Amino acid sequence: MKKNIIYVGVALIIGLLGGFLLFGGDVATNNDNHDHSEAVAKNQMWTCSMHPQIMQPEPGDCPICGMDLIPAESGAEGLALNEIKMTDNAMALANIQTVLVGNASEAEGNFLLLSGKVMPNEEANAVQASYFEGRIEKLNVSFTGEKVRKGQLLATIYAPALVAAQQELLTAASMKTSQPALYKAVRNKLKLWKVSDTQIDQIESSGKVRENFPIYATVSGTVSEKMAEEGDYVKQGQPIVKVSDLGTVWAMFDAYENQISQLKEGQKITVTTNAYPNKEFEATVSFIDPSLNTQSRTVSVRATLNNKDGLFKPGMFVTSKVQMSKNIDNKSLISVPASAVLWTGSRSLVYVKTNPNEPIFEMREVTLGSKNGDNYTIVDGLSNGEEVVTNGTFTVDAAAQLQGKKSMMNAEGGKTMTGHEGHLGMQPDASGDTAGTTDHSEMKERIVVSNKFQNQLKQVFEDYILLKDALVNDDPTSAQQAGKQIDQSLKKVDMKLLTDEKAHNHWMTIQKELKTSANAIKNSSDIATQRGHFKHLSAHMISSVQLFGINQKVYIEFCPMADGDKGAYWLSLEKEIRNPYYGEAMLKCGEVEAVLE
Incomplete structure (x- = not known):
């Protein structure tokens, strides 16, 4: 018995010792290991269950709804502060395309491309003025653009002072023998x-006094401006018409600082215009502005074009191709498609x-160089x-706006659009509505376009409202019809009304996105599918109204639960919430986020 007890005791001691040797080290090691929870806590981001676009480094209240923030999933997908991640479905829906950018290659040709506009040659302009005070009895110029020739009768004027001077002449003529000095002075x-x-x-x-005296053209040319009308009383020296000799015209270009060294007066360049796409015209650089425009960082370059056949009309857009020096270094220049750039x-x-x-995408601010065909050179901001993104850029920007990241309309980032402070550049007025004011001057900037273009855009907007109402009423058939009407109205928008190149490029991009969404809606009878495309359509409709305006008060409204709690915006003419993403199921869900005046 004693031996058995000894054997059991020894076995127990050996077992404990073996267990310590096998597991004790790990236990000790585990006890010695430092706790990672502190590091995890430092990287933990906090979000709102109702507004997942909110991301903050510390717990607290949601700035939109006031709910307690909850821990976000593992570092918010590992995104940087101003990165945005899109779903594969959104990428496919918006047809987002990307391209790798590289150095400006020699394949593009060793040429510098400049864009400009045709203007009258100011050196060949002449102002036809009245030589005496009087009333225009007859004006022989009917309209702007009329051709006149040197010596042609332009106007007939009744001049009381001239009538009196003629009386003096007749009196002096009768005394010219006795008063020759007086006679000469009157003449x-x-x-x-x-x-x-x-x-x-x-x-x-x-021996008769003439009441009406003629004014003759002193130069030949085209009437560029009528400065008086028949029956007007004009003073001595007052302009009547402005005549431009369009036998030669100016092509005015803007050149960036890094391009100035490639230009000099007397240099031969080639000029092309959309009016004659298969023709190249030779011009001569006649002037380079000695002063730099500090805002655009460009200088004005003027070239003189021979226009004896009248092919060039003032106001035409032209492009110039300038042969660059062989020693220019293109290796440091990055080239991107023009469709990739937002302004x-x-x-x-x-x-x-x-x-x-x-x-995953990030907005990047870049400095543009020259435009070479359909590409821009990037002076700063991108690396080889x-x-x-070259297609669907506005869609990516709209997604960035939804998530409060840096975007075209929000230079600072870090805020989402709410009724109190908006990334669309809206601030609340005294009544609680948001008005079109902002702390950032860039957000206030709207592209100036003609009233005619705004009216055409307004028709697209009115069709959009019909679509919104159809979705509110859970009516997919009416939604299909509204999508068709939007497509038809988009075709009637005249892009020629946009004389500014940036406005033209913006609208081309927006129009394409609107058309894609409208066609998708008109081709689907499923209201859930229609609502998915409506979110995409609304994002670009908001951009178009912000950029161009429609001369009407419009509400921007938001539902935080739409699109799987990601949230979605829409436009409305009414302050009252009527939700197009849920219809009768949750008609009142949402809030007014901003007001576009």
Whole structure:
């Protein structure tokens, strides 16, 4: 028995010792390991269950609804502060395309491309003025653009002072033998009024006073401006018409600082215009502005074009191709397609895909150089080999706005649009509504367009409202019809009304996105599918109204539960919430986020 007890005791001691040797080290090690919870806590982001676009580094209240923030999933997908991740479905829906950017290659040709506009040659302009005070009895110029020739009768004027001077002439003529100095002085007085010797002799020989005197053209050309009308009373020296000799015209270009060294006066360049796409015209650089425009960082370059055949019309857009020096260094210049660039007025922006394997994007501000065909050279902001969005850029920007990241309309980022502070550049007025004011001047900037273009855009907007109402009423058939009407109204928008190149490029991009969404809605009878496309359509409709305006008060409204709690915006003419994403199921869900005046 004693031996058995000894054996059991020894076995127990050996077992404990073996367990310690096998597991004790790990236990000790585990006890010695530092706790990672502190590091995890430092990287923990907090979000709102109702507004997942809210991301804050510390717990607290949601700035939109006031609910307690909850821990976000593992570092918010590992995104940087101003990165945005899109779903594969959204990428496919918006047809987002990207391209790797590279150096400006020699394949583009060793040429510098400048864009400009045709203007009248100011050196060949002449203002036809009245030589005396009086009333225009007859104006022989009917309209702007009318051609006149040198010596042609332009106008007939009744001049009381000239009538009195003729009376003096007749009186002095009767005394010219006794008062030759007086006679000569009166004749000279009439000559100062551009009355010819022949006309003075006729007055003197006839003995009759002429009440109406003619004004003749001193140059040949085209009437560029009528500055007086028949029946007007004009003063001596007052302009009547402006005549431009369009035998030669000016092509005015803007050149960036880094392009100035490639230009000099007397240099031969080639000019093309959309009016004659298969023709190249030779011009000569006649002037380079000695002063730099500090806002655009450009200088004005003027070239003179021979226009004896009248092919060039003032106001035409032209492009110039300038042969560059062979020693110019293109290796440091990055080239991107023009469709990749967004403008806010003072900033040029692109969206960069920061993860080659994931649809993750970041807005990047860039400095543009020259435009070479359909590409821009990037002076600063991009590196060789980066991937940029070339199609669907507005869609990516709209997604960035929804998530409160840096975007075209929100230079600062970090805020989402609420009824109190909005990334669309709206601030609350005294009544609680948001008005079109902002702390950032860039957000206030709207592209100036003609009233005619705004009216055409307004028709698209009115069809959009019909679509919104159809979705509110859970009516997919009416929604299909409204989508068809939007498509038809978009075709009637005249892009020629947009004379500004940036406005033209913006509208081309927006129009394409609107058309894609409208066609998708008209081709689907499923209201859930229609609502999915309506979110995309609304984002671009908001952009178009913000950029161009429609001369009408419009409410921007938001539902935080739409699109799987990601939230979605829409436009409305009414302050009262009527939700197009849920219809009768949740008709009142949402809030007014901003007001576009």
